Amino acid sequence: MPINMQYMRLNLTRLLFHGTEDCWELEMITINNKRAAAFSLLFFLVFLHPLHGCALQANRTSPGPPAVIVFGDSVVDPGNNNAILTIVKCNYPPYGKDFVGHKATGRFSNGKIPSDLIGDFHQVAHLTQVLKIHKK
Numbered sequence: 001m002p003i004n005m006q007y008m009r010l011n012l013t014r015l016l017f018h019g020t021e022d023c024w025e026l027e028m029i030t031i032n033n034k035r036a037a038a039f040s041l042l043f044f045l046v047f048l049h050p051l052h053g054c055a056l057q058a059n060r061t062s063p064g065p066p067a068v069i070v071f072g073d074s075v076v077d078p079g080n081n082n083a084i085l086t087i088v089k090c091n092y093p094p095y096g097k098d099f100v101g102h103k104a105t106g107r108f109s110n111g112k113i114p115s116d117l118i119g120d121f122h123q124v125a126h127l128t129q130v131l132k133i134h135k136k
Contacts, residue, residue, distance in 0.1 A: 068115060068118055068124050072115075078105070078116075090104065090106055091104045091106045095109065096110065
């Protein structure tokens with residue numbers, strides 16, 4: 001049964017402006033949106049997701065990216081604020097207790113931050129503190 005979208009829009013407008021006498025029409029629109037969402041999810045799972053896995057396996061033999069450049073806030077900061085005069089620091093225990101070396105590195109995490117995990121996936125070395133403050 002084909003659905004007339006113009007009719008559905010008119011009914012939804014009438015529902016919004018004239019009360020609840022047409023409640024069943026709003027439910028019909030919601031059900032159709034749920035069906036569309038379910039179809040989209042099914043399409044992704046059946047067709048696109050396996051292609052993604054094949055692409056990952058095919059690229060494993062080729063060299064990965066040489067570096068990971070990360071822009072963001074403290075969630076991805078590898079410790080650039082250790083030398084800055086600020087009250088928001090994490091260069092003391094327990095930060096870093098699960099990281100390599102078991103010492104605080106300035107990361108806002110006990111271990112790896114999201115940028116470290118992305119670098120591990122692409123086999124790139126961990127980010128180090130980039131900001132260096134030189135005293136004259």
